[in-house]
Amino acid sequence: xxxxxxxxxxxxxxxxxxxxxxxxxxxxxxxxxxxxxxxxxxxxxxxxxxxxxxxxxxxxxxxxxxxxxxxxxxxxxxxxxxxxxxxxxxxxxxxxxxxxxxxxxxxxxxxxx
Amino acid sequence: xxxxxxxxxxxxxxxxxxxxxxxxxxxxxxxxxxxxxxxxxxxxxxxxxxxxxxxxxxxxxxxxxxxxxxxxxxxxxxxxxxxxxxxxxxxxxxxxxxxxxxxxxxxxxxxx
Numbered sequence: 001x002x003x004x005x006x007x008x009x010x011x012x013x014x015x016x017x018x019x020x021x022x023x024x025x026x027x028x029x030x031x032x033x034x035x036x037x038x039x040x041x042x043x044x045x046x047x048x049x050x051x052x053x054x055x056x057x058x059x060x061x062x063x064x065x066x067x068x069x070x071x072x073x074x075x076x077x078x079x080x081x082x083x084x085x086x087x088x089x090x091x092x093x094x095x096x097x098x099x100x101x102x103x104x105x106x107x108x109x110x111x112x113x
Numbered sequence: 114x115x116x117x118x119x120x121x122x123x124x125x126x127x128x129x130x131x132x133x134x135x136x137x138x139x140x141x142x143x144x145x146x147x148x149x150x151x152x153x154x155x156x157x158x159x160x161x162x163x164x165x166x167x168x169x170x171x172x173x174x175x176x177x178x179x180x181x182x183x184x185x186x187x188x189x190x191x192x193x194x195x196x197x198x199x200x201x202x203x204x205x206x207x208x209x210x211x212x213x214x215x216x217x218x219x220x221x222x223x224x225x
Binding site for chain 1: 119145147149154155156157158159162202204206209211212213214215216217218
């Protein structure tokens with residue numbers, strides 16, 4: 001399978017715990033995006049990378065959120081001190097820098113209890 | 114100005130009918146308008162996309178109509194099938210593969 005992959009697919013955690021999600025983009029894509037989607041809503045942009053550089057962060061990305069793409073390949077999204085409001089689907093997408101088509105992974109469903 | 118407004122919120126169409134979903138935007142700097150299809154528990158899948166230099170794009174049963182002056186675009190699904198039942202999102206972005214701004218989504222149900 002050559003699409004975007006995300007791991008884990010589901011994560012249940014208790015409030016206050018830290019969680020980390022991984023995204024592997026399509027291999028030749030140098031742009032990688034993170035979005036968050038709550039039930040019944042469209043995805044909302046969080047941040048994006050071109051290669052290893054983080055080029056934009058949304059105001060939605062509070063200080064408890066950090067994203068990395070250390071070698072310009074896979075990316076991780078960490079949420080520290082999780083809150084119930086962090087419960088959502090976290091989506092990763094990738095694209096070639098020169099074109100706009102973004103391809104999404106299956107998402108990681110986070111439930112904070 | 115970054116918003117994309119989508120309607121209707123939900124839509125029921127008989128099998129074989131035409132499904133029409135509409136979106137409107139304010140930011141004239143948007144130059145790329147994709148539509149995504151999402152099934153429950155899955156990530157959004159790119160269906161079809163258009164740029165403002167054309168007024169219509171067709172791929173199979175899916176057509177985007179684009180009205181630049183009205184800042185509106187719509188998705189038409191011809192000969193709608195039960196397998197088309199899903200949530201559809203319109204989106205927009207500015208030049209250079211920047212972030213997508215999504216509409217609120219339309220839950221489409223095709224009755225057999």
